[in-house]
Each structure stands twice: as structure tokens, then as C-alpha cells.
Amino acid sequence: MRRRIFGVETEYGITCAPHPGATTGVTADDAARYLFRKVVAWGRSSNVFLRNGARLYLDVGSHPEYATAECDDVHQLVVNDRAGERILDEMTEEANELLAEEGVPGTIHLFKNNIDSAGNSFGCHENYLLRRRRDFQSVGETLVSFFISRQILTGAGHIRPRAGGGASYAFSQRADQMWDAMSSATTRSRPIINTRDEPHGDAEKYRRMHVIVGDSSVAETTTMLKVGMTELLLGMLEDGVKIRDLAMAEPMRAIRETSRDMTATGPVELVDGRRMSALDMQTEFLDRVSTWLDDTGRRGELGVVQRRVLDLWERGLTALREQDATGVETELDWAIKARLVERYRAKHTLGLDDPRVARLALAYHDISPARGLASTLAARGLMARITDDDEITTAVTEPPATTRARLRGDFVAAAHERRRDITVDWVHLKINDASQSTVVLKDPFSPVDARVDDLLATLRA
Numbered sequence: 001m002r003r004r005i006f007g008v009e010t011e012y013g014i015t016c017a018p019h020p021g022a023t024t025g026v027t028a029d030d031a032a033r034y035l036f037r038k039v040v041a042w043g044r045s046s047n048v049f050l051r052n053g054a055r056l057y058l059d060v061g062s063h064p065e066y067a068t069a070e071c072d073d074v075h076q077l078v079v080n081d082r083a084g085e086r087i088l089d090e091m092t093e094e095a096n097e098l099l100a101e102e103g104v105p106g107t108i109h110l111f112k113n114n115i116d117s118a119g120n121s122f123g124c125h126e127n128y129l130l131r132r133r134r135d136f137q138s139v140g141e142t143l144v145s146f147f148i149s150r151q152i153l154t155g156a157g158h159i160r161p162r163a164g165g166g167a168s169y170a171f172s173q174r175a176d177q178m179w180d181a182m183s184s185a186t187t188r189s190r191p192i193i194n195t196r197d198e199p200h201g202d203a204e205k206y207r208r209m210h211v212i213v214g215d216s217s218v219a220e221t222t223t224m225l226k227v228g229m230t231e232l233l234l235g236m237l238e239d240g241v242k243i244r245d246l247a248m249a250e251p252m253r254a255i256r257e258t259s260r261d262m263t264a265t266g267p268v269e270l271v272d273g274r275r276m277s278a279l280d281m282q283t284e285f286l287d288r289v290s291t292w293l294d295d296t297g298r299r300g301e302l303g304v305v306q307r308r309v310l311d312l313w314e315r316g317l318t319a320l321r322e323q324d325a326t327g328v329e330t331e332l333d334w335a336i337k338a339r340l341v342e343r344y345r346a347k348h349t350l351g352l353d354d355p356r357v358a359r360l361a362l363a364y365h366d367i368s369p370a371r372g373l374a375s376t377l378a379a380r381g382l383m384a385r386i387t388d389d390d391e392i393t394t395a396v397t398e399p400p401a402t403t404r405a406r407l408r409g410d411f412v413a414a415a416h417e418r419r420r421d422i423t424v425d426w427v428h429l430k431i432n433d434a435s436q437s438t439v440v441l442k443d444p445f446s447p448v449d450a451r452v453d454d455l456l457a458t459l460r461a
């Protein structure tokens with residue numbers, strides 16, 4: 001398979017919970033400022049690039065955001081995404097120490113989810129490098145159908161309040177928050193695919209597809225599947241396989257109905273007048289990818305993780321078809337969380353809309369190994385992992401070695417060591433001195449560049 005560049009941006013939810021019997025008066029905005037105090041001290045900004053090549057910043061609306069460096073391998077991406085959690089968790093611990101020092105009776109929590117208690121939504125965006133072509137619009141319709149139906153596998157699970165009281169379990173936190181299929185605006189219309197043309201690379205050759213629709217994933221295997229199945233589909237489409245018959249007639253209606261239908265078998269109307277369920281649609285996508293892999297002899301080229309992606313894709317669909325999640329209950333977020341919630345409810349005889357159940361579901365997304373549930377679930381064998389802690393520790397300070405991130409990471413590290421003032425973004429590396437030396441990195445695939453060697457020599461001189 002051709003190499004592809006991808007990266008994931010995660011916006012985190014933040015709150016400062018008062019200690020029992022206390023009130024803190026620490027708003028989410030204040031909490032975010034505590035969180036970023038150290039970053040601002042060394043980076044002189046709340047928008048920085050790190051020595052592992054990632055971007056860490058505080059956007060408007062006080063949602064800390066971490067954008068992984070460019071990866072070219074799904075396993076590497078999962079490791080880098082987890083490294084982001086680790087970095088933010090360490091920042092949270094430091095911020096909580098600050099609160100304690102200042103006598104503020106509260107604890108800051110960071111959540112890897114997509115909706116807060118006030119109903120505000122925040123995102124987890126996927127970025128995929130595409131080779132530029134004229135007919136993106138026609139591929140776009142197919143991709144929209146893929147992303148809408150994908151939630152039955154990669155949704156984070158959502159306890160959805162019902163209008164007249166009570167609650168029901170849905171696949172996705174994000175589905176109700178999307179307003180458009182494809183558009184160039186992110187916040188105003190919140191499209192599934194953002195078409196703003198910002199390739200972060202050679203614009204003649206590349207396009208960056210910015211996918212807004214996914215839920216944030218807690219389980220590593222869910223992140224793996226989400227990005228891995230998309231990588232395989234894009235590989236097939238770029239190889240020239242055409243899919244014209246799966247375009248949805250009303251994507252925005254379909255995304256909501258699909259999220260709420262845990263049987264995954266409800267009919268979705270297609271442009272050509274047929275009706276098809278999300279389950280059948282995903283089965284169709286998987287079949288076509290499998291056929292393409294066999295017809296082109298590419299199956300033999302797949303790595304271990306890509307094979308695991310295909311296997312989990314298949315098992316996820318089987319679980320839905322048989323309405324028995326046992327086969328994926330440690331791998332797919334919606335199933336892991338449903339099991340957790342159901343056991344708790346049975347033990348304490350609680351309704352799905354009980355606030356204690358809501359707290360438990362929220363703790364699933366708390367990134368703290370101490371306060372969140374993910375690390376406990378993993379330790380008990382209730383949540384699968386594909387990385388080990390040492391890999392994550394390395395990725396906290398080391399950039400991916402196979403992409404442009406390597407150049408950026410080395411540059412940032414050298415500048416920190418020498419306390420030099422620099423300006424960095426995805427494509428630019430600049431030294432802020434009389435020389436104003438700047439290098440433009442238009443090739444996201446390349447981890448080597450003689451011009452950057454010169455910049456590093458200048459920094460270290």
C-alpha cells in the first residue's frame with residue numbers, strides 16, 4: 001500500500017470539580033489557564049509545537065487541544081495519540097498541585113470525550129493526506145456515507161437523554177452535533193468533512209482531508225480501527241476503484257438515525273432510491289476493500305496492525321448482526337462502555353438516566369490513570385491495548401522517525417536546549433534572530449532535509 005500521512009487532533013473537555021462540601025469558583029476557563037501556566041512560561045504562548053513534533057494549544061472556548069505529529073503508520077498514530085493524553089495528564093497533575101498550593105479546594109479533570117454537561121460539543125478531527133485530483137466531490141459523497149455508517153463500530157457510546165424523560169444508549173456522542181456533510185467552515189456548520197483547502201504541504205500534489213465527524217476514542221483498538229479502516233478505504237479509492245452506489249439521500253438525517261439505532265439495521269435512504277442499513281453499508285465497504293486487496297495482491301503487503309484492523313472490522317459487524325457484543329466488548333468503545341454501565345446498573349438497580357450512571361460513563365473518558373477508568377479496565381483485561389507504556393513514554397519526547405515530524409522535533413529540541421527563539425508550524429521552521437533563517441517543508445513524507453541540518457548547525461553554533 002502507498003504510504004499515507006495522517007494525524008489526529010483531540011479537543012479535551014475540562015472541569016474543576018469542587019472538593020466535597022466546598023465551592024471553587026474555578027471556571028473551565030480558569031482551569032485551562034492553570035493547565036497551561038507552565039507551557040506559557042516556557043513557550044511564551046498557549047500555542048506551541050513540542051519536541052515530539054506535536055502541536056499543543058488552547059483554543060477559544062477553553063478546550064485544550066493536542067494535535068499529533070504526522071504519522072505514516074496506524075500503530076505509530078495510536079502511540080502518539082496516547083502520548084498526547086500522557087502529556088495532558090501530567091499538565092493536569094501539575095495544575096492540581098498549583099490549586100492545592102493556592103488553597104483552592106478543587107480538582108481539575110480532563111475528559112477525552114465530545115460533549116460536556118451543558119451540551120457543548122468539541123471534536124476529535126482526523127487528517128488524511130490525499131493525492132490531489134479534480135473529482136474530490138464525487139469521492140466525497142462516498143466518504144460521507146462511510147463516515148456516517150462507521151459510527152456503528154467506532155462510536156464512543158452515548159447515554160442520550162430522551163425528550164420526555166429517561167435515556168437511551170446511542171453509538172455516538174458526536175452524531176447529534178453535526179450539521180452539514182461537506183463544507184469549508186468548521187465551527188459554523190460543523191461538516192462531516194471539512195473542505196477548507198489547507199494541505200500543510202505541496203498544494204500542487206496534495207490535499208489534506210479534514211474529518212470532523214469522529215468521536216474521540218478511549219480504547220486504543222477503537223482509535224486503531226477508526227484510522228485503519230479509513231486508511232484502507234482511501235487506499236482503494238486512490239487506486240481508482242469507484243464506488244458510486246452508496247451515496248445517501250439525506251446524510252444529516254441518516255447520521256442521527258444511525259447513532260440512535262443500536263440494531264444498526266434501520267433503513268437509510270440512498271440517492272438511487274434504494275434503502276440500506278448502516279450494517280449492510282459497512283459490510284459492503286469491507287467486502288469491497290477485501291476484494292480490492294485480493295484482486296491487486298495487496299493483502300500480502302499488509303502489516304500486522306492492518307490485518308488486525310480488517311479482523312476487528314469484520315468481528316464488529318458480526319457482533320452487530322448477531323446482536324451479541326461479546327466478541328468486541330474489550331475493543332470497541334461503545335461496547336466496553338455499555339458493558340461497564342450495564343454491570344453497574346444491575347448491581348445498584350439504577351435507571352440509565354440516573355446521575356450516578358452518568359458519572360460512571362463520564363469517568364470512562366477521564367484521562368487520569370488515577371481518577372479515570374480506562375487504566376483500571378485495561379489492567380483487569382476489560383479493555384484491550386496495542387501499545388506498551390514504554391512506547392508511549394518515548395513518544396512523549398521523540399517525534400515519529402519516518403515523517404516530516406522528525407525534522408520539526410529535532411529543531412524544537414535543539415532550540416530548547418540552546419534557549420533560542422524560534423517560530424514553527426506544520427510546514428515552517430524559522431530562527432528568530434537577525435538571520436531570520438527559514439526552511440519550508442513541503443513534503444510531509446520526508447524525515448531528512450539538508451537545509452534543516454544547516455538550521456540545526458546554526459542553532460548549535
Ligand SMILES: Nc1ncnc2c1ncn2[C@@H]1O[C@H](COP(=O)(O)OP(=O)(O)OP(=O)(O)O)[C@@H](O)[C@H]1O
Pocket residue numbers: 005006007008009055067068069070071127128129130198199200201206207208209210426444
Ligand atoms: N500534509 C498533511 N496531511 C495530513 N495530515 C497532516 C498534514 N500535515 C499535518 N497533518 C496533521 O494535521 C493535524 C493538524 O492539526 P491542527 O490542529 O493544526 O489542524 P488545523 O485544522 O489546521 O488547525 P485548527 O485546529 O487550528 O483549525 C495534525 O494532527 C497533523 O499531524
Ligand SMILES: [Mg+2]
Pocket residue numbers: 009065067
Ligand atoms: Mg486543530
